[in-house]
Amino acid sequence: MASDLNKLGLAEARDALRKGTVTSVELTEACLSAIETSDALNAFVHKTPEIALERARAADARIKAGDAPAMCGLPIGIKDLFCTQGVPSQAGSRILEGFLPQYESTVSQQLADAGAVMLGKLNMDEFAMGSSNETSVYGAAVSPWRRSESETALTPGGSSGGSAAAVAADLCLAATGTDTGGSIRQPAAFTGTVGIKPTYGRCSRWGVVAFASSLDQAGPMTKSVRDAAIMLGAMAGHDPKDSTSMDIPVPDFEAMLTGDIKGKKIGIPKEYRIEGTPDEIETLWADGAAMLKAAGAEIVDISLPHTKYALPAYYVIAPAEASSNLARYDGVRYGHRATLEAGDGITEMYEKTRAEGFGHEVQRRVMIGTYVLSAGFYDAYYNRARKVRTLIKKDFEDAFAQGVDAILTPATPSSAFGLGEMGQTDPVQMYLNDVFTVTVNLAGLPGIAVPAGLDHQGLPLGLQLIGRPWEEGDLLNTAYALEQAAGFVAKPGKWW
Numbered sequence: 086m087a088s089d090l091n092k093l094g095l096a097e098a099r100d101a102l103r104k105g106t107v108t109s110v111e112l113t114e115a116c117l118s119a120i121e122t123s124d125a126l127n128a129f130v131h132k133t134p135e136i137a138l139e140r141a142r143a144a145d146a147r148i149k150a151g152d153a154p155a156m157c158g159l160p161i162g163i164k165d166l167f168c169t170q171g172v173p174s175q176a177g178s179r180i181l182e183g184f185l186p187q188y189e190s191t192v193s194q195q196l197a198d199a200g201a202v203m204l205g206k207l208n209m210d211e212f213a214m215g216s217s218n219e220t221s222v223y224g225a226a227v228s229p230w231r232r233s234e235s236e237t238a239l240t241p242g243g244s245s246g247g248s249a250a251a252v253a254a255d256l257c258l259a260a261t262g263t264d265t266g267g268s269i270r271q272p273a274a275f276t277g278t279v280g281i282k283p284t285y286g287r288c289s290r291w292g293v294v295a296f297a298s299s300l301d302q303a304g305p306m307t308k309s310v311r312d313a314a315i316m317l318g319a320m321a322g323h324d325p326k327d328s329t330s331m332d333i334p335v336p337d338f339e340a341m342l343t344g345d346i347k348g349k350k351i352g353i354p355k356e357y358r359i360e361g362t363p364d365e366i367e368t369l370w371a372d373g374a375a376m377l378k379a380a381g382a383e384i385v386d387i388s389l390p391h392t393k394y395a396l397p398a399y400y401v402i403a404p405a406e407a408s409s410n411l412a413r414y415d416g417v418r419y420g421h422r423a424t425l426e427a428g429d430g431i432t433e434m435y436e437k438t439r440a441e442g443f444g445h446e447v448q449r450r451v452m453i454g455t456y457v458l459s460a461g462f463y464d465a466y467y468n469r470a471r472k473v474r475t476l477i478k479k480d481f482e483d484a485f486a487q488g489v490d491a492i493l494t495p496a497t498p499s500s501a502f503g504l505g506e507m508g509q510t511d512p513v514q515m516y517l518n519d520v521f522t523v524t525v526n527l528a529g530l531p532g533i534a535v536p537a538g539l540d541h542q543g544l545p546l547g548l549q550l551i552g553r554p555w556e557e558g559d560l561l562n563t564a565y566a567l568e569q570a571a572g573f574v575a576k577p578g579k580w581w
């Protein structure tokens with residue numbers, strides 16, 4: 086038993102801890118030894134075993150004293166985008182090489198305060214820009230899943246690819262992710278895990294390296310919907326240090342998981358029927374709707390007419406904000422600085438540092454962002470994209486005004502692809518991964534990916550549920566009903 090403790094989810098481990106049948110040190114040691122033999126997955130990029138064991142011992146003492154908060158003693162991984170005090174926090178980029186934050190992000194601090202045990206930092210696309218983890222300075226994280234009878238290395242998705250791979254491979258009980266255009270939900274769908282992007286403003290962005298500030302949200306990546314409810318409760322809450330964080334009470338999400346969705350109205354948006362989507366994803370979507378109906382929900386066809394403009398609008402707004410946010414990496418105060426030659430001035434220092442420190446995808450986004458914000462093009466691109474964003478938000482508001490409680494869509498347009506198989510010559514091919522997820526970020530809504538089936542290659546497929554703002558509890562409950570009905574239990578066979 087003891088060697089399999091890393092396979093537990095948060096809820097099971099929490100219950101075992103409280104019953105006293107297991108200790109946090111045992112759970113932590115099981116995860117640390119799973120991590121030790123997981124180099125082929127390249128999921129953990131900075132390991133913190135000493136911190137982990139110290140926190141585990143403290144958690145065991147708290148449990149013994151009868152003072153066990155929500156995440157007490159539960160070992161988790163933290164995406165490299167979160168600043169963790171004194172622990173490398175590189176956002177997957179060379180430009181943050183050697184950066185040791187002097188402070189802790191609010192979310193990772195809240196998790197620590199709730200007793201969670203940090204095992205280390207998880208791989209990700211550079212500055213969260215990507216859908217395959219291939220833009221990471223550490224090299225891509227690798228999915229524990231493989232196509233049947235094939236040894237091709239598959240992507241765990243991105244940008245939270247290390248988090249998804251680590252949770253799916255049982256290297257940790259759960260992990261943090263962040264989602265700007267799909268970075269929690271797409272990797273969750275690719276790896277048979279659960280990922281929720283909460284309402285914009287639900288989790289503090291303070292200390293989370295900024296990519297596109299009006300879209301970025303942190304959220305949990307877990308083995309079940311119940312675990313997502315537990316962990317989101319610990320991550321969420323008002324933070325005066327983030328001016329976009331909202332002062333709205335955080336309910337007990339787990340207590341809202343009744344599985345009762347009788348009378349709930351679930352919208353099926355016709356604009357999400359996209360040409361080229363594989364039949365098995367269309368079938369999964371229809372099956373998901375049938376399962377929710379069988380559980381007592383009412384299924385209604387809805388229209389979100391501006392959906393097709395979402396992806397182009399996102400790929401204007403996100404780079405625009407990124408170009409501004411990334412201007413701070415100049416080689417002066419922290420991170421990487423290029424070696425200079427005699428005669429080089431400050432301009433050469435910036436140029437060389439940024440050319441060396443940023444990878445190609447990040448450079449592309451900085452250039453696109455600078456272009457769409459430039460004097461002559463601001464109205465044509467950036468302002469237009471902002472107007473489109475308002476229309477997309479209104480589409481959802483209209484649907485909710487008609488009484489729709491949640492919207493069901495596929496999470497991704499395909500199952501996981503092979504590393505090196507996508508976007509090599511055309512970056513837009515990679516951007517299409519976000520076609521079902523970016524609308525949710527543009528509208529600031531909560532969205533969750535739930536594993537719902539396997540494709541013909543034996544790879545996981547996920548469905549997405551989109552909810553009303555601030556109603557994550559209700560959304561999690563609908564996701565819980567879907568999870569129960571879908572009964573997804575597949576795990577990747579161990580090859581690493």
Ligand SMILES: NC(=O)C[C@H](N)C(=O)O
Pocket residue numbers: 213214215216243244263264265266267268269403519
């Ligand atoms: N950060 C994200 O949500 C990932 C998205 N695919 C992007 O590259 O922008």
